[in-house]
Amino acid sequence: MYQRSIVATLSQRMSEPRRFLQILIGPRQTGKTTAVTQALKQIDIPYLYREVGEHGESPDWIRAQWYQARSLVNDANACALLVIDEIQYVKGWADAVKALWDEDARTGIDLRVVLTGSSATLLKSGMDESLAGRFELIRCTHWTYGECRDAFGFSLDDFLFFGGYPGAAGLREDVSRWASYVTDAIIEPSIAKDVLALEDVRNPALLRRLFYLGAPYSAQEVSYRKLLGQLDDRGNTATIAHYLELLAQAGMMSGILKYDPKLLRERSSSPRLLVHDTALMTAAYGSRRTRLLEDPDLKGRLVESAVGAYLIARSQVEGFSLNWWRDGSNEVDFVVSNERQVLGIEVKSGRIKSTGGLTAFVLRYPEARTLIVGSAECTLEDFLLGRVPLLEG
Missing domain, CATH: 3.40.50.300 (P-loop containing nucleotide triphosphate hydrolases)
Known part of the structure; x- marks a missing residue:
């Protein structure tokens, strides 16, 4: 084994x-x-x-x-x-x-x-x-691409779609059965037993709807007010932010914030939703999930989610901060930082987006280094296999 x-x-x-x-x-x-x-x-x-x-x-x-x-x-x-x-x-x-x-x-x-x-x-x-x-x-983080490749023979596309839950890996030949397992054995018990049963959650239905609405939006910026509107709830943004924190603690979905050394501004920003494993995004997508590998824009979000989930897992072990950055039309997918270093990461995922984000980011933060995942110097596979260093020393 x-x-x-x-x-x-x-x-x-x-x-x-x-x-x-x-x-x-x-x-x-x-x-x-x-x-x-x-x-x-x-x-x-x-x-x-x-x-x-x-x-x-x-x-x-x-x-x-x-x-x-x-x-x-x-x-x-x-x-x-x-x-x-x-x-x-x-x-x-x-x-x-x-x-x-x-x-x-x-x-x-x-x-x-x-x-x-x-x-x-x-x-x-x-x-x-x-x-x-x-x-x-x-x-004990979600399984990495390297672990799934070695243990279950996953291809890169397998990992992007099915994620890193070992118990579900043997069901990947039957996508509907796999999705039912992820929903019934992972998502619902995580919400019911690791959050609702152990936390004082005033609106359990809202928290559950937040996950099922947010997971398909993984790797996208969604304002708290927009989330409230789509959830058709009269709650407040503080409630949504708190519920995202609870989902993050359960290893399900985070709302990562914009990078800004001025922490007050960072915490008032709209979050970029990010599942902790792409299986959660795939399962929550419903009957349209097969399009995630076929549609370039959707696959781009899946790739960005895989990179983000990998960074979340590493941040928990290594203790760095994970954010994203945008100024006008200039955007950087991920910002990794600690007390001494800043790294801006752009993901070339196949979807169409502005290419000036890293340049603008370095102009704003001259001390920052940059990395393009999906380039010849840093392929997606090499990055997810842990072959590319992030922060030095």
Whole structure:
């Protein structure tokens, strides 16, 4: 069975002396449980694996598993490992974990702990509030083109259309069945179980409609007011912005903002919608989805969405900011930046658009470097395979 690079990371962390909680976080159906299972086969210490059911558990359940895992540490075994999968379904999990982890630190028990979860919003709130300084994050992102090519034999067009969900890959010969699986096993559970069931969402129907309306618009600028108008809702733009943040935390769709060092102006800008995996755009397109590879303009949006999704995944791991830029008719598809560097990225995707964006961007920001994805120097395939550096050092 194919193994992602995070398997080696997990097995290494499991084998290290107890230092930090290891928290594996990522969108639903990206292979977190599989990666943990593969890593467990590579270690040589006793372990206890438990999965939290979607009905949830209490903090007492965590304590019971923890005590059982502690019993594995004895004269014959100097250390042990506890793995709890989908920890976000335990209400108050972070406080319980903190107390037990600190007890082990005081008593010198070498019990290593790995937690996984798919609700980034809930996990992060618990980590920030209770577990500061006690954990390391391992991010399980959507599968890359290189991984899908090696594991499933995907062509570039396969990856653009079907995206990077491993469970759906075997259904690609039947597009309707594939789309039903993505909708029923990924999109709807992500909305219902990773957002609505765990967050205080006042208008669940609006959030769901926002995703299904926004995903086909991926790689396009859409103002908050236009979204409200098309959603036929009397809510406010702050609600739409908040719901986009929740969808982003669930690994579904972001509204990336215009690049501007003046952050106040950046946050007041219209977002460019961007799915975190092109499968979400394809599935949400409905019966017209086959046109995504046939119509040059639609395929252009699909290509730009694939590049954007790849950049989102890398930004989560590498910690850079991702934006876009426009001044009048001059537009840059993506802007990657950190404290020291700025990179403007134009995607040659086959659709007709202005070509002066990068030139205007460099005139405005002389320190910026530029990159054209889809050029002879940087092909789309090379970029999606990670062969092209972004920020130096």
